[in-house]
Amino acid sequence: MHLEALVETSRAVTATRSRKKKQAALAALLGGLARREIEVAVSYLIGVLPQGRIGVGPRTLTRAFPGGVAEEASLTLADVDRAFDEVAGIAGPGAEGRRVERLRGLLSRANAGEQDFLARLLMGELRQGANEGLVLAGVAEAAELDEGALRRAAMLAGGLPPVAVAALVEGAAGLAAFRLELFRPVLPMLADTAEDIADALARIPAPALEPKIDGARVLVHKDGERVVAYSRQQNDVTASIPEVADLVRALPARRLLLDGEVIALSPDGRPRPFQETMRRFGRRLDVDAMRLELPLSTFFFDCLLVDDDELLDRAADERAAALARIVPAESRVERLVTADPSAAQAFLDRVVAAGHEGIMVKDRRSRYEAGSRGASWLKLKPTMTLDLAVLAAEWGSGRRKGWLSNLHLGARDEATGDFVMLGKTFKGLTDETLIWQTEALLERETSREGHVVRVRPELVVEIAFNELQRSPRYPGGLALRFARVKGYRADKGPGDADTMETVRELATNVLSGVGPDVNGD
Numbered sequence: 001m002h003l004e005a006l007v008e009t010s011r012a013v014t015a016t017r018s019r020k021k022k023q024a025a026l027a028a029l030l031g032g033l034a035r036r037e038i039e040v041a042v043s044y045l046i047g048v049l050p051q052g053r054i055g056v057g058p059r060t061l062t063r064a065f066p067g068g069v070a071e072e073a074s075l076t077l078a079d080v081d082r083a084f085d086e087v088a089g090i091a092g093p094g095a096e097g098r099r100v101e102r103l104r105g106l107l108s109r110a111n112a113g114e115q116d117f118l119a120r121l122l123m124g125e126l127r128q129g130a131n132e133g134l135v136l137a138g139v140a141e142a143a144e145l146d147e148g149a150l151r152r153a154a155m156l157a158g159g160l161p162p163v164a165v166a167a168l169v170e171g172a173a174g175l176a177a178f179r180l181e182l183f184r185p186v187l188p189m190l191a192d193t194a195e196d197i198a199d200a201l202a203r204i205p206a207p208a209l210e211p212k213i214d215g216a217r218v219l220v221h222k223d224g225e226r227v228v229a230y231s232r233q234q235n236d237v238t239a240s241i242p243e244v245a246d247l248v249r250a251l252p253a254r255r256l257l258l259d260g261e262v263i264a265l266s267p268d269g270r271p272r273p274f275q276e277t278m279r280r281f282g283r284r285l286d287v288d289a290m291r292l293e294l295p296l297s298t299f300f301f302d303c304l305l306v307d308d309d310e311l312l313d314r315a316a317d318e319r320a321a322a323l324a325r326i327v328p329a330e331s332r333v334e335r336l337v338t339a340d341p342s343a344a345q346a347f348l349d350r351v352v353a354a355g356h357e358g359i360m361v362k363d364r365r366s367r368y369e370a371g372s373r374g375a376s377w378l379k380l381k382p383t384m385t386l387d388l389a390v391l392a393a394e395w396g397s398g399r400r401k402g403w404l405s406n407l408h409l410g411a412r413d414e415a416t417g418d419f420v421m422l423g424k425t426f427k428g429l430t431d432e433t434l435i436w437q438t439e440a441l442l443e444r445e446t447s448r449e450g451h452v453v454r455v456r457p458e459l460v461v462e463i464a465f466n467e468l469q470r471s472p473r474y475p476g477g478l479a480l481r482f483a484r485v486k487g488y489r490a491d492k493g494p495g496d497a498d499t500m501e502t503v504r505e506l507a508t509n510v511l512s513g514v515g516p517d518v519n520g521d
Contacts, residue, residue, distance in 0.1 A: 001032070001033055001034070001037050001041070001076065001077050002073055002074075002075065002076055002077075003073070003075040003076065003077055003079070003080055003110070003114050003117075004073035004075070004111070004113070004114060005029065006029065006041055006044060006045070006077065006117075007113050007114055007117045008113075009025050009026065009028075009029040009045075010045070010117060010126075011113070012025045013025050013026065013134075017415075019134065019415075022134055022138075023134060023137045023138050023141055024138075024141070025138075026045065026134065026135055026137075026138025026139075026141075026142075027138045027139075027141035027142040028142075029041070029138075030042070030138055030139055030142040030164070030168060031142035031143075031168070033168070035165065035168075035169050036078070037077045037078070038161075038164050038165045038168055038169070039161040039162060039164065039165050040077045040078075040080075040081045041077060042135060042139070042160055042161045042164040043161050044077075044121060044126075045135050046131070046132045046135050046160065046161075047121065047124065047126035047417070049084055049121070049122075050081065050084075050161065051084050051085060051088045052088075054084055054087045054088035054122075055087065055088065055090070055095070055099060056087065056099060056103065056122050057443065058123065058445055058446055059096075060096055060099055060100055060103070061103070061119060061122055061123065063100045064099070064100045064101075064103035064104045064107060065104070065107060065115070065119075066104055066107055066108040068108075069110065069111050069112045069115060070108065070109050070110055070111050070114075071111070072111070073110075073111050073114065074109055075106075075109050075110055075114060079106070079109070080106065080118070083102060083103070083105075083106040086102055087099050087102050087103060090102070106118070123446060123456055124456045124457075124458060125446065125456060126417075131414060131417045132160055132495075133414075135160065135164075136150055136151060136154060136160055139160070139163075139164045139167055139168065140167070142168060143167040143168050143171060144171075145167055145171065145172060145175065149172070149175055150163065150167055150175065152178075152369075152370075153166070153167075153175040153178035154178075155186065155187045155369075155370040156178045156179060156180055156181075156184075156186060156370060157178050157184070158184060158185045158186065158187060158234055163175065163178060166178070179310075180257070180304065180305060180310050180312055182221045182222075182223050182255060182257065182305070183221050183223070183226075183228055185219065185230045185234035186219060186257070186304070186370045187234075187370045188217055188219060188232055188259060188370065189259075189302075189368050189369055189370055189376075189377060190377070191360060191377035191378055191379040192375055192377065192378055192379070193378065193379055193380075193502060193505070193506070194361060194378040194379065194380045196380070197341055197344045197345050197348065197380070198341060200344075200361040200378050200380055201339060201341060201344065201361070203375060203378060204361050204362070204363045204375075204376075204378060205339065206339070206363060206364045206365055207337075207338070207339055207344075207361045207362065207363065207364065208316065208317070208320070208335055208336065208337050208361075208362050208364050209335070209336040209337075209338065209344060209347050209348075209359050209360070209361055209362075210301055210333045210334065210335050210336075210359060210360045210362065211333055211334055211351045211354075211356045211359060211360075212351075212356060212357045212358045212359055212360050212379055212380075212381065213261040213263055213271070213299055213333065213356055213357070214263070214271055214274050214356065214357045215261035215262050215263030215264075215271070215274070215277055215299070216231065216232075216261065216262050216263070216274075216277055216278060216281055216491050217231065217232040217259075217260075217261060217491060218230065218231060218232075218237070218241075218244065218259075218260060218261070218262050218298075219257065219258070219259050219304075220244060220245075220248050220256070220257070220258045220260070220300075221256070221257050222248050222249065222251070222253070222254075222255060222256040222257075222258075223254070223255050224254060224255075225249060227245040227248050227249050228245075229241060229244050229245060229248075231281065231491055232491045232492065232496070233491065233492075233493060237281055239284060239287065240280055240281050240283045240284065240287060241262060241280055241281070241296055242287060242291065243291060243295065243296055243298070244262060244296070244298050247298055247331060251326050251327060252326060253306050253307055253326050254307050255305060255306070255307050255308065256303070256305060256306060256326065257303070257304040257305035258300045258302070258303055258304070258323070258327070259300065259301060259302035259303075259304065259368075260298055260299055260300035260301055260302070260333075261298070261299050261301070261333075262277065262280075262296050262297070262298050262299075263277050263296065263297055263299070264276045264277040264279075264280070264294050264295070264296055264297070265297050269354075270354065270355035271355045271356060272294075273487065274462075274486070274487050274489075275433075275487045275488070276294060277296070278490050278491070279294060280294060280296055281490065281491075297331075298331055299331060299332060299333045300323060300327050300331060300332055300333070301323075301332070301333040301335075301360075302316075302319055302320075302323065302368060303319050303320075303322045303323040303326065303327075304319070304368055306322050306325075306326060309322075311368070312367060312368045312370070313367045313368075314367065315364065315365050315366065315367065316362055316363060316364050316365065316366050316367075316368075316376075317364045317365070319368065320335060337364065344359075344361075347359060348380065348382070352382055357381050358379060358380050358381035358382060359379075359380050360377060360378070360379055360380075361377075361378045361379075361380060362376065362377050362378075363375075363376040363377070383464060384464065384465055384466070384506070385462055385463060385464045385465075385486060386411065386422075386462075386463050386465070386480075386498045386502070386503065386506075387460050387461070387462055387463075387489055387492060387496065387497050387498050388409040388410055388411055388422065388460065388461060388463050388497055388498065389409070389410050389411075389412065389419050389457035389458075389459065389460055389461075389494050389497045390407050390408065390409065390410075390441065390455060390457065390459045390460075390461055391408040391409065391410045391419055391421060391454070391455065391457055392407075392408040392452050392453060392454040392455060393405065393406060393407050393408065393437070393441050393452075393453055393455065394406040394408075394424075394451050394452050394453075395451045395453070396426070396434075400426070400434065402438075403434040403435065403437075403438045404434075404437060404438040404441050404442070404453060405426045405429065405434060406424050406425065406426040407424060407425055407426065407461065407485070408421055408424050408452075409421065409422055409423055409424065409425065409461070409463060409480070409483070410422060410457065410497075411476070411497060411498050411499060411500045411502070411503050412494070412495070412497045412498065412499045412500065413499070413500050414499050414500070414501060419457050419494075419497070420474070420475055420476040420500050421474050421475065421476070422474060422476060422478060422479060422480050422503065423474065423479045423480040423483055424483075425463065425480070425483040425484055425485060427483070427484040427485065428464075428484035428485035428486065429485055433485075433487075433488070437488075440459060441453060441455050441459070444456040444458055444459070457494050457497075458493070458494055459488060460488070460489045460492040460493065460494065460496060460497050461485055461486075461487070461488050461489065462485070462486040462487055462488075462489055463480065463483050463484070463485060463486065464483070464484050464486050465480040465481060465482055465483040465484070466481050466482040467480075467481040467482070468480065468481065468503070468506065468507045469481050476500055476503070478503060478504070478507055
């Protein structure tokens with residue numbers, strides 16, 4: 001298939017606000033693909049490359065752009081995929097120049113629309129109103145399969161592209177091949193937000209309560225002596241956190257898949273700041289020394305597999321019982337089964353007093369829905385925080401001169417895939433964070449406007465705030481008041497940022513009314 005057909009579909013999806021029409025356009029394209037084209041097309045439509053990062057940044061792309069455009073569209077999906085394979089394989093002295101040359105050869109064969117599409121794809125800026133959920137729906141329509149079955153297979157496969165191939169080529173039989181498999185990362189189950197205890201208990205009539213630990217999420221796989229810990233982003237972090245592997249290796253089961261949090265605690269048992277926990281992740285050198293300096297504690301809260309018994313579809317109570325049989329109490333989260341509002345409030349107060357974020361309220365009857373942010377798990381935090389993407393930053397002045405300081409913050413619009421700005425802040429940033437932040441944002445720079453550096457929205461930061469206000473200044477009509485940075489969330493990507501739907505739901509409860517605009521300056 002020619003790239004032009006995919007680009008035209010992308011345009012059509014962007015041009016309509018109708019979800020039904022978007023889905024139909026995607027289905028029409030996907031239904032006409034050859035097997036070898038499906039994974040590439042689906043990857044491009046959700047804004048990623050099958051190759052992952054290929055070493056192309058704004059500078060390389062700018063140098064690679066030819067002086068003109070092709071008069072006729074001739075590029076195929078195979079041509080583009082082959083070129084990206086070759087670029088990804090370039091290394092050594094003179095690598096950037098050779099990447100520029102190869103990309104220029106590709107772009108010189110592209111028309112204006114294709115050049116624009118490829119540039120945005122390479123820079124991670126392909127906002128076309130076709131998020132992964134919508135593309136999944138298009139695959140389901142083209143394959144004439146149940147959307148729920150397709151979603152479950154994609155969750156167990158760790159992504160949509162390979163599942164799309166199976167669905168479109170083999171149908172339902174192809175989906176049956178995707179099962180829970182050790183050492184293939186599973187997307188973790190996620191939680192919605194509750195307003196307070198009354199809201200949580202009204203939405204979950206058969207609740208179990210657990211502390212919400214502000215650590216790093218891990219799913220740990222075990223088969224005999226082999227143990228691998230995967231992060232929320234599906235990265236193998238085993239070497240950085242060997243105490244987790246040691247703990248699981250010693251548990252009395254041959255095969256396991258456990259879900260939990262890893263956190264650094266102070267000697268008094270209170271949580272250290274999240275950034276201290278993250279110092280251990282990604283660390284490959286001096287791990288033993290860091291382990292002594294900053295030991296980690298592990299708290300598991302779910303069990304998806306024990307030996308040959310798969311528990312994904314069992315009730316949460318059954319999974320909790322299996323966890324209790326396998327994992328000692330000191331390595332499990334506390335669990336309180338109660339529907340009494342007074343007991344639940346007392347539990348929340350005690351957990352917060354111990355230094356934790358809040359509590360989780362989970363439906364005792366629910367199955368584990370990997371990758372789903374649904375109503376079966378609710379998170380309840382007494383202080384308001386949002387995980388937002390950094391959209392831009394401003395050069396600081398005075399003591400912060402030379403550093404990118406004031407952050408432009410945005411929530412994710414699920415309908416369009418865009419990020420909607422909610423405000424700015426420079427509060428809560430340490431000198432150490434400013435130094436790291438400046439380097440990290442410049443690596444993601446896309447353009448400049450005066451003192452503002454715009455960046456690819458790849459970094460997620462946890463923002464605490466006091467209020468939400470109505471504001472005509474920002475496109476979402478809402479602004480954060482007294483926003484401050486709690487810390488960067490290295491365990492989260494832009495797809496994990498909080499959505500505008502979450503922000504609007506929160507605003508209905510905490511909106512302070514019309515007042516002065518707040519921009520963090």
